[in-house]
Amino acid sequence: MAGMASEGTQYDPRQFDSKMNAILGEEGEETFYTTIDEVCDSFDAMELRSDLLRGIYAYVMAGMASEGTQYDPRQFDSKMNAILGEEGEETFYTTIDEVCDSFDAMELRSDLLRGIYAYGFEKPSAIQQRGIIPFCKGLDVIQQAQSGTGKTATFCSGVLQQLDYTLVQCQALVLAPTRELAQQIEKVMRALGDYLGVKVHACVGGTSVREDQRILQSGVHVVVGTPGRVFDMLRRQSLRADAIKMFVLDEADEMLSRGFKDQIYDIFQLLPSKVQVGVFSATMPPEALEITRKFMNKPVRILVKRDELTLEGIKQFYVNVDKEEWKLETLCDLYETLAITQSVIFVNTRRKVDWLTDKMRSRDHTVSATHGDMDQNTRDIIMREFRSGSSRVLITTDLLARGIDVQQVSLVINFDLPTQPENYLHRIGRSGRFGRKGVAINFMTTDDERMLSDIQKFYNVVVEELPSNVADLL
Incomplete structure (x- = not known):
């Protein structure tokens, strides 16, 4: 039929x-x-094995939410805690409620602080406020938060704080699911540790094994890599594990879903028994919970729920500038458009605010500038001029992103993409306030491609290439 x-x-x-x-x-x-007419309206009523139930809840909660809906860690946790409760493990976690709302209050090495500020961070994100200190204290840590909330800088800061720089041996091992992510972590670790003289190497597939061996034998403080290549280096004894005191799994859920579980276990077996473990993951599937049970000692669990974020009403575009040095020309080309309306230009460091302001003024473009090194009185005067409309283009940093309440602003330019996706909203949210429409233009070099991709995933938006009729959009 x-x-x-x-x-x-x-x-x-x-x-x-x-x-x-x-x-x-x-x-x-x-x-x-x-x-058979029996209908079960809950998985719990089906009398399934508890481990199967754990798998079902992890899969449904973490993987099956329809696109654009929000992963709710609390709901996931209540299920997981019920399961842990059945097994008598309610006290599985260590609780720490300490929150630091500035990097200065974290008692970090002064050269690490310099690196953090030079990289463009000014205020710690929610996960950094809770997560850096427990890691610096040597505690095992599980951090559950969406990508883009500043997890990478959290564990990089914790690692850099604890290294013994007089000992040029691998003391921290960081695993990531992909080559690109491992190389990104290496870049962040190196940048934050710039003033500490940290030696970092990325061990990833698709690169020369011999080159890896040469670099490892010459001595490094931190190895970041993918499980396959790292295990290979340990097996060959090119990477020695005896001085490793910190072990980090980044994007643990993705690593486990890619089938790296056995390799992760094999690597664990080769590490010293007292190693500090950090697990960073958007979701906590049962396999990740299993890892925490087997290898972690009463971890501190830090859970940051993503805010309900929206960028409605704001048109977002990018301009491909390829190289950093081409950004200035691109900005000058756009200046006539900027001056039609009021606009804010964001860069990542205070030094760059001064540099860009000088460059624009030397080309006879009228701009104002404000950043955290200026005294409050000067900043107030500049902001008053900008609010009154007597100055039309303002150059600034993330620190002031949340405080610019100017109704006339309808254009924001990210000369530098933010170092954390969550800051993107605070920057471009300026332009769409009070129901007004706005335009955001992002300058993108080849190094920025991953960050722009993270931003699009984080906010579930598509950022398109800037059309030629930009003036018509304002």
Whole structure:
């Protein structure tokens, strides 16, 4: 019936059933089927194995939320805690409620602080406020938060704080699911540790094994890598594990979903027994929980729920500038458009505010500038001028992103993309306030591609290339 219907005719299940029943009736097999009317409206009522239940909840909660809906860690946790409770593990975690709302209050090495500020961070994100200190204290840590909330800088800061720089041996090992992410972490670690003289190397597939061996033998403080290549280096004893005191799994859920579980276990077995473990993950599937049970000692759990974020009403574009040095020309080309309306230009460091302001003024473009090194009185005067409309273009940093309440601003330019996706909203949210429409233009070099991709995923938006008629959009 179903397969032989002539092309274009429709399979009719009722017609099929009447035929089938007639056939079954002729053969005296009306009772050919078993009938069961039992309906279970919850997985718990199905009397399934507890480990299967854990898997179902992890999969449904973490993986099956329809696109654009929000992963709710609390709901996931209540299920997971119920399971832990059954197994007598309610006290599995260590609780720490300490929150630091500035990097200065974290008692970090002064050269690490310099690196953090030079990289463009000015105020710690929610996860950094809670997560850096426990890691610096040497505690095992599980951090559950969406990508883009500043997890990478959290564990990089914790690692850099604890290294013994007089000992040029691998003391921290960081695993990531992909080559690109490992290389990104290496870049952040190196930048934050710039004034500490940290030696970092990325061990990833697709690169020369011999080159890896040469660099590892010459001595490094931190190795970042993918599980396959790292395990290979440990097996060959090119990477020695005896001085490793910190072990970090970044994007643990993605690593486990890619089938790296056995390799992660194999690597664990080769590390010293007292190693500090950090697990960073957007979700905590049962396999990740299993890792925490096997290898972690009463971890501190830090859970940051993503805010309900929206960028409605704001048109977002990017301009491909390829190289950093081409950004200035691109900005000058856009200046006539900027001056039609009021606009804010964001850069990542205070020094760059001064540099860009000088460059723009030397080309006879009128701009104002403000950043955290200026005294409050000067900043107030500049902001007053900007609010009154007597100055039309303002150059600033993230620190002031949340405080610029200017209704006339309808254009924001990210000369530098923010170092954390969550700051993107605070910057471009300026331009769409009070129901006004706004335009955001992001300058993108080849190094920025990953960050722009993270931003698009984080906010579930598409950022398109800037059209030529930008003035018509304002």
